Amino acid sequence: MAVVREITFAQALNEALDYEMSKDPKVVVMGEDVGVYGGIYGVTAGLYDKYGPERVIDTPIAESGFVGTGVGAAATGLLRPVVELMFIDFLGVTFDQIYNQAAKMRYMFGGKAKISMVLRTVCGAGFSAAAQHSQSLHAIFAHVPGLKVVMPSTPYDAKGLLISSIEDDDPVIFIEHKALYAVKGEVPEEPYSIPLGEADVKREGKDVTIVATAAMVHKSLEVAENLEKDGISVEVVDPRTIVPLDVDTIINSIKKTGKLVVVDEGYPRCGFATDVAALAVNKAFDSLKAPVKIVTPPATPVPFSPVLESEWIPSTEKIEKAVREIL
Amino acid sequence: MAVVREITFAQALNEALDYEMSKDPKVVVMGEDVGVYGGIYGVTAGLYDKYGPERVIDTPIAESGFVGTGVGAAATGLLRPVVELMFIDFLGVTFDQIYNQAAKMRYMFGGKAKISMVLRTVCGAGFSAAAQHSQSLHAIFAHVPGLKVVMPSTPYDAKGLLISSIEDDDPVIFIEHKALYAVKGEVPEEPYSIPLGEADVKREGKDVTIVATAAMVHKSLEVAENLEKDGISVEVVDPRTIVPLDVDTIINSIKKTGKLVVVDEGYPRCGFATDVAALAVNKAFDSLKAPVKIVTPPATPVPFSPVLESEWIPSTEKIEKAVREIL
Amino acid sequence: MEEISKEMLLWMYEMMVKIREHEERVAELFAQGKIPGFVHLYVGEEAVAVGVMANLRKEDYITSTHRGHGHYVAKGGDIKASMAELFGKKTGSGKGKGGSMHIADLDVGELGANGIVGGGIPHAVGAGLGIKLNGLDNVAVAFFGDGASNQQNFHEGINLASILKLPVVFVCENNQYQISLSYDKQQTIKSVAERGKAYGIPGVSVDGQDVLAVYEVAKEAIERARRGEGPTLIEAKTYRFRGHFEGDPQVYRSKEEVEWWKKNKDPIKLFEEKLLEKGIVTKEELDSIWEKVKKEIEEAIKFAEESPWPSKEEVLEDVFSTPTKGVLVWQW
Amino acid sequence: MEEISKEMLLWMYEMMVKIREHEERVAELFAQGKIPGFVHLYVGEEAVAVGVMANLRKEDYITSTHRGHGHYVAKGGDIKASMAELFGKKTGSGKGKGGSMHIADLDVGELGANGIVGGGIPHAVGAGLGIKLNGLDNVAVAFFGDGASNQQNFHEGINLASILKLPVVFVCENNQYQISLSYDKQQTIKSVAERGKAYGIPGVSVDGQDVLAVYEVAKEAIERARRGEGPTLIEAKTYRFRGHFEGDPQVYRSKEEVEWWKKNKDPIKLFEEKLLEKGIVTKEELDSIWEKVKKEIEEAIKFAEESPWPSKEEVLEDVFSTPTKGVLVWQW
Numbered sequence A, B: 001m002a003v004v005r006e007i008t009f010a011q012a013l014n015e016a017l018d019y020e021m022s023k024d025p026k027v028v029v030m031g032e033d034v035g036v037y038g039g040i041y042g043v044t045a046g047l048y049d050k051y052g053p054e055r056v057i058d059t060p061i062a063e064s065g066f067v068g069t070g071v072g073a074a075a076t077g078l079l080r081p082v083v084e085l086m087f088i089d090f091l092g093v094t095f096d097q098i099y100n101q102a103a104k105m106r107y108m109f110g111g112k113a114k115i116s117m118v119l120r121t122v123c124g125a126g127f128s129a130a131a132q133h134s135q136s137l138h139a140i141f142a143h144v145p146g147l148k149v150v151m152p153s154t155p156y157d158a159k160g161l162l163i164s165s166i167e168d169d170d171p172v173i174f175i176e177h178k179a180l181y182a183v184k185g186e187v188p189e190e191p192y193s194i195p196l197g198e199a200d201v202k203r204e205g206k207d208v209t210i211v212a213t214a215a216m217v218h219k220s221l222e223v224a225e226n227l228e229k230d231g232i233s234v235e236v237v238d239p240r241t242i243v244p245l246d247v248d249t250i251i252n253s254i255k256k257t258g259k260l261v262v263v264d265e266g267y268p269r270c271g272f273a274t275d276v277a278a279l280a281v282n283k284a285f286d287s288l289k290a291p292v293k294i295v296t297p298p299a300t301p302v303p304f305s306p307v308l309e310s311e312w313i314p315s316t317e318k319i320e321k322a323v324r325e326i327l
Numbered sequence C, D: 001m002e003e004i005s006k007e008m009l010l011w012m013y014e015m016m017v018k019i020r021e022h023e024e025r026v027a028e029l030f031a032q033g034k035i036p037g038f039v040h041l042y043v044g045e046e047a048v049a050v051g052v053m054a055n056l057r058k059e060d061y062i063t064s065t066h067r068g069h070g071h072y073v074a075k076g077g078d079i080k081a082s083m084a085e086l087f088g089k090k091t092g093s094g095k096g097k098g099g100s101m102h103i104a105d106l107d108v109g110e111l112g113a114n115g116i117v118g119g120g121i122p123h124a125v126g127a128g129l130g131i132k133l134n135g136l137d138n139v140a141v142a143f144f145g146d147g148a149s150n151q152q153n154f155h156e157g158i159n160l161a162s163i164l165k166l167p168v169v170f171v172c173e174n175n176q177y178q179i180s181l182s183y184d185k186q187q188t189i190k191s192v193a194e195r196g197k198a199y200g201i202p203g204v205s206v207d208g209q210d211v212l213a214v215y216e217v218a219k220e221a222i223e224r225a226r227r228g229e230g231p232t233l234i235e236a237k238t239y240r241f242r243g244h245f246e247g248d249p250q251v252y253r254s255k256e257e258v259e260w261w262k263k264n265k266d267p268i269k270l271f272e273e274k275l276l277e278k279g280i281v282t283k284e285e286l287d288s289i290w291e292k293v294k295k296e297i298e299e300a301i302k303f304a305e306e307s308p309w310p311s312k313e314e315v316l317e318d319v320f321s322t323p324t325k326g327v328l329v330w331q332w
């Protein structure tokens, strides 16, 4: 019986990329420092040596240009680009190519275009990288119809979801939280895929549902474990993909527990947390036994100083407090 | 006794611009076709002749460049730019200058910068302008902390809110729905200001609260009038500013009626409608007597064909249906 | 001109006429309220699309603009499908979802008009990358306006094509206006072609009203690209005979200026004169081309008029291509 | 050199030393874990900031980059405030909210470092517009890297400054790398200065390791701007002696290359040699400058170390400047 290896989140992603590149010559990787450097977080390490500069393309700082290049290449069907946006915070210099071009082409052309492109990018606070390198902007992508938005929380999910994303014929925004890169977990060596649109109940429980994303899944699990000692049973649902969203799994959990806390590192206004709360009050109103609690950062930019940043990021204390308030 | 004039929404905006330019030489207008052409919707008409090419600047197609120019000019305190982005749909080519620069500078610099800049822009469907010229993207601006977001529905509000916005020391995104430009209403000749962050109850009622924005305010009022014939009393709340949001007025209305329908032309996921729904289930849970209903377009790009577009835009029928479902 | 086959010369003439006739009829249909939305017509600029496209194969790619009908027609796009699209009909190239600003015909390498100025430029670069990595000898041509040459995608796109040495030709249609802003207020240089120097690629300016001149310049650039020698920037000086969009009051230019161009620089008239002068064709041959083209356009209009509207349910279709578990369309 | 006053020469020397000393100490403090986040150091590039800033007044504006400490110091920014900011302390220039990538000192016209490559370029254009419309004779200088010159704001910003004839000088610090991508893989031209041609403005390339050469070139450009003759693009060829950020493994360049630059092209050493050779200063004078600067830096560090942390509540402050009715900060 094979023992399943433990590898990091970053290694799991690297395996998915390597597998797809080895399988399909149309898959190319582009972005800043993805080649010789191997990606500033090491996710593309080794690919340049293995697949060469034609398929692992180091680009100048021209995000609109190279994301648009990916879109055009995908539209022709000649390539399946995996484009890296070094930080999600940089979406502002290339956003048009994402939400007006990649996201809308298929619809505008009456279903005749396939934009098989993945935009890999990095989100998250916790490293004193300050206001322009620490954001979690998944809600902006999710707002715009036409994009699939993936946000894994474990190495296992990361590998399976990245394989699915690259094989998907629609534009996928694949968001990696920087605090997760070093997290280790069991990951099979062979390739496998996890369908987009399937949430994962990371922990079953019956008193309250926590819906949490990316790094917040781990904090929520920690809180759930703590609360178990007090006899409180918390269910933790990880949507894994923001679009499509597995509404059934979320609603079923709320119907079971009657209580909902949403934990998300995105900004609070018009964010993913409000999205789930609205879903609950629209689709599970009769089951709800308490106000929906939302745990997000405050509506401020991300501060630099560690003292301020740790106050800004949703903490296990704040999550626990929110759960207790509606028990 | 003076009879109050009726003028259009576009004229009301023009008066506000003219007043501010005449009062404060630091106020300048920049954008594409704002000069000789008077703005493609005529909002800046006459300003070029009155204030000249130095203060009414026709720019090349370089939105990131000229929005950034506005940000820099505001940061020095030497000017108070009113920058026009011809369609809100174009935010993608200049978004970085808005959400990473204008919105965050004050915070990042520890409160030492004042970015007194208004970005005027045009939203809304209904003219077969298709997927890249018909969007309502206010939620994206509202998501990002540091921006004030204004969305008037009447000529009166338009003038008072634009004056407040130009006099405000923070970056303001001022969003004008194209279906409203020709709408007429009573507007005093003298200047006046409406504080940012004050909702307006456009119609009082007791059975159900509709929170609606921009053009949807008018449709909601139409529905309210219709329903009155059946003895149903609808309260219509127009937030007027998305950020800051007048939570008190909204929550008080929900507490009174116990029922909420949110009507918004923005996309459904992570939008302003979910934002208000989440607010309700968090802050007025005990008063809620029914599921919160949301009336928005579907999660698709805006279609071109009039047949499809009129299905896409929230209709009075759909609003009425939503209200009746929770009565 | 001597080296160009009569067949090709007639093809160029026919295409220019087809674009002209297409646009004049669209203007009428728009005025009659049959075509909704924004339309930006290509009248006066026909020689640019045609002179370039005369050098392209079906397998080559182009990216177009808001002023895209001419590119579509000249690249061989199905004009029934595009006409139906302009009307918003179900049989349209985009099933009525796109309209004038989003017409595309992927089957002939037309990667789409674009409502975002400059938005299509990097798509041509992407097509060029695909061509190169697949070892093909096709090319991609990006069309865009003078206004677009001040936009980010011009800069970022051309630089990328230059460093990656991609088979892409950048064709700037300098019609001297960005809506109301004249070219001399957009740039302090005399020709967009000068910007080639910024990217280490050839920059050539050509009279965009002379289809043969455009043809020659494009031929060289396209052959260069096919040989793997990298991109070229072409500026074609041209002029739009109509408003920026239909309904434009055109306060920013004089009637005289417009009339001068129509009288002295009509690309079809100029080409016609040349063809007749050199005795390559007869007036009758040209007339029969006009007749043929008119018939074609009328058939397309008839097709569009008679086509059904899309059904309301279709609004929800064509967002994603792959079936996925979970909610794709939010339904409250 | 002869026309430059001794006072100015010593100012230049002192500023270069101050930047060097600042950066070396920051590197140590970062390694010790006292400075969190990302830091991008300016060691090796000192002559660029100093040669330019020697021509500026307090009322002139600059915009800076992620590699911004040198600009801040040379523009006369308060280094106690910036050092405290690097530590994340309450007394920092940004009250601990910004950190290295967002240091600013508006009191001396330093409009801010920037975490977005190219992000600050249009801000300098805006400052130039403000200067011009207010009838002042100040200037604005945008600093940015070679990598930034491929980014949208370079293109859009410079073109705007050119057509509006604004008093802005664009200074490209071509340190030959964009993180790992060498300059020859970013562009097919030999110098960023060639891009001036695309905007009809002068483009000048200068040895960025020679502070006097930078001074002369900047002087001309800045005087030109003050006279209302419009913008100039300067490329200063330079080199960063340390990694892109602290902690960079630098796999993309050889140790030998770095050593060659340190040995042969250290801007401080080169200037020192010149000053001594011409007999303008004595070794003792220079030594005393080092002493003075070291003391200053140590004082700033002491100030930073002893300063209090911000309080947690401060996270909610400084988002907006004007009091407003309604909810500014969402509280669930």
Ligand SMILES: Cc1ncc(C[n+]2csc(CCOP(=O)(O)OP(=O)(O)O)c2C)c(N)n1
Pocket (backbone or CB within 6 Å): B032, B061, B063, B086, B090, B093, C040, C066, C067, C115, C116, C117, C118, C144, C145, C146, C147, C148, C149, C175, C176, C177, C178, C179, C244
């Ligand atoms: C990014 C962007 N900015 C502004 C517009 C509005 N707009 C549409 S066409 C146009 C002028 C385009 O000028 P040019 O590129 O010269 O093309 P032309 O219309 O002359 O063919 C403008 C400003 C747009 N569609 N996209």
Ligand SMILES: Cc1ncc(C[n+]2csc(CCOP(=O)(O)OP(=O)(O)O)c2C)c(N)n1
Pocket (backbone or CB within 6 Å): A032, A061, A063, A086, A090, A093, D040, D066, D067, D115, D116, D117, D118, D144, D145, D146, D147, D148, D149, D175, D177, D178, D179, D244
């Ligand atoms: C728009 C954007 N893209 C990418 C980055 C990530 N990044 C930070 S610095 C840098 C390299 C900048 O190179 P250059 O402009 O030459 O400046 P240098 O670091 O060499 O001083 C990159 C790619 C960023 N901060 N902003």
Ligand SMILES: [Mg+2]
Pocket (backbone or CB within 6 Å): C145, C146, C147, C173, C174, C175, C176, C177, C178, C179
């Ligand atoms: Mg033009």
Ligand SMILES: [Mg+2]
Pocket (backbone or CB within 6 Å): D145, D146, D147, D173, D174, D175, D176, D177, D178, D179
């Ligand atoms: Mg560099």
